Amino acid sequence: MSYVDEYTKRTPKCAAEYERARKLIPGGVGSAIQFKAPYPLYLADSRGSRVWDLDGNEYIDYSLCYAAMVAGHANPIIAEAIRKQADHGTLYGMPTTLASDLAEEVMRRYPKVIDMIRFTQSGVEATQTAIRLARAATGRKTIVKIEGSYHGGTDHLLVSTGGAPKEEWGSDDSPNSTADSAGLLPASTEFTAVVQFNDIDGMRAAFDHHDGDVAGVIIEPAMTNGGVIPPKSGYLEAVRKLTQDEGAVLIFDEVKVGCRIAEGGAVELFGVKPDLVTLAKAIGGGVPVGAFGGKRELMELVTPLGPMVHFGTYNANPLGMAAGLACLTKVMTRDRYEEMTRLATRVADGQRKIVGALGIPACVTQVTTLGGILFTPDEPSNFREAAKCDAARWEDYWFGMLSNGVIPMGSAWFEEWSISAAHTDDDVDRTLEVTEDVLRTIYAA
Ligand SMILES: Cc1ncc(COP(=O)(O)O)c(C=O)c1O
Structure with missing residues (x-):
């Protein structure tokens, strides 16, 4: 029986729910990434490193809502903070001390980089506002982005x-600036220049081509959405220097890695200081929260201090602020990152050992608490190299791991696996056992 057949045999209730949901909701899912043929897994419960589907199947979860659930699922400390706040109200549309508390905690983690911060409801609002701010600050139009990078589904970055x-x-x-959705205006591709990751010459050429018109560069300091790809030594420093020389705003999109790959995210890990940082996921403790923050002179351009408009009914809502604060101050202490990195290193080393022993053309990358496995032999330095991944093998791997009680990563080959504060050595032992079985089976076929 194929792994997909095993999946359909184990998940009849998920199949039935899909039949219901697909008539109501496009694809039966809330976000296109959640869809996977023949039908997605519908979840009913979660705790710690585990989730359960409608059919009662248990999984060790390394998707963790695309790395967002850094504290683990249903973390009791965060759940208590949410309950406590819910008793006092979930939305005021008026500011609270919680937002200042969370702002102080994030700023403590990004010293001399985030002087001021504004909370949003999601990562995409953070990135779309950050590029607006770069344009407002410079009076220029063009944004440079990295090929294969995802910064959320906003028109100018769906390129x-x-x-x-x-x-x-x-x-x-x-690289061409390709429109990734119907419904985009030509301006989206016209004013979004695309370069490859780890290619400073390409970025310099883009600046030359758009002479004097580059408002900013938005970049994931380590790629996590086009394969997990760390920056080459000296690359981020070179990007910093180029943007500084050219008077363009450097935006680190740390939606996925912020407060996750280190206490102070990529800025701490790689030691390069951008002008703006976008955040989400970890800073909300599992509740929808995003943020953009950075240099005071840029943040003072934000309304009501300056001319760049930023609104949102749900911004800095007390529920998200309480959850984020509990997550960052009570769960994600400095020693947690070390422990999570130790476990992630066990996963990465274990995967490498299995791949080596079985002689499989695959490579494993890791950035502290998260990593990736790609079914291509050479470690990629950019999206094009990562995209050599054998996607059909990856599908087999995905369903094979699911059939053995492990959600191995986010639900596409270009996603990452990540460790939460709730993962254990036993989880890793079991995961590596399953990985070996599944890869052996797939490559024997
Ligand atoms: C690097 C990065 N930026 C932005 C986003 C968009 O965030 P959200 O899904 O919260 O809108 C994501 C989402 O995964 C992301 O990984």
């Missing part, structure tokens, strides 16, 4: 995220 057919990608040194 060259990897969705277009390969024939449309353009040359290696000067």
Whole structure:
């Protein structure tokens, strides 16, 4: 029986729910990434490192809502903070001390980088507002982004995220700006220049091409949405220097890695200081919260201090602030990151050992508490190299792992696996056992 057949045999209630949901909701899912043929897994419960589907199947979860659930599922400390706040109200549309408390905690983690911060409801609002702020600050139009990087589904950044057919990608040194959705205006691609990760010459060429018009560069300091790809030594420093020399705003999109790959995210880990940082996921403790923050002179351009408008009914809502505060101050202490990195290193080393022993053309990458496995032999330095991943093998891997009680990573080959504060050595032992079985089976076929 194939792994997909095993999946359908084990999940009849999920199949039935899909039949109901797909008539109500496009694809039966809240976000396109949640869809997976033949039908997605519908979840009923979660705790710690585990989730349960409607059919009662238990899984060790390394997707963790695309790395957001850094404290683990239903963390009791965060649940208590949410309950306590819920008793006092969930939305006021008026400021609270909780937002200042969370702002102070985030700023403590990003010293001399985040002087001021504004909370949003999601990562995409943080990135779309950050690029607006870069344009407002410079009076320029063009934003430079990295090919294969995802910064949320906003029109100007739904460009060259990897969705277009390969024939449309353009040359290696000067990738095309491809529209990744119907309904985008031509301005989205016209004013979004695309370069490859780890290619400073390409970025310099983009600045030359858009002479004097680059408002900012938005970059994931370590890629996590086009394969997990760490920056080459000196690359981020070179990006910093180039943007500084050119008077462009450097935005680190730390929605996924912020307060996750280190207490102070990528800024702490790589030691390069951007002008703006976008955050979400970890800072909300599992409740929808995002943020953009950075240099005071930029943040003072935000309304009501300056001319760049930023609104949101749900911004800095007390529920999200309470959950985020509990997560960052009570769960994600400095020693937690060390422990989570130790476990992540066990996963990565274990995967590498299995791949080596079985002689499989695959590679494993790791950035402290998260990592990736790609079914291509060479470690990628950019999205094009990562996209050599054998996607069909990856599908087998996904369903094989699911059939053995492990959600191995986010639900696409270009996603990451991540460790939460709730994962244990036993989880890792079991995961590696299953990985070996599944990879052996797939590559024997
Ligand atoms: C790097 C990065 N930026 C932005 C986003 C968009 O965040 P959200 O889904 O909260 O809108 C994501 C989502 O995964 C992300 O990984």
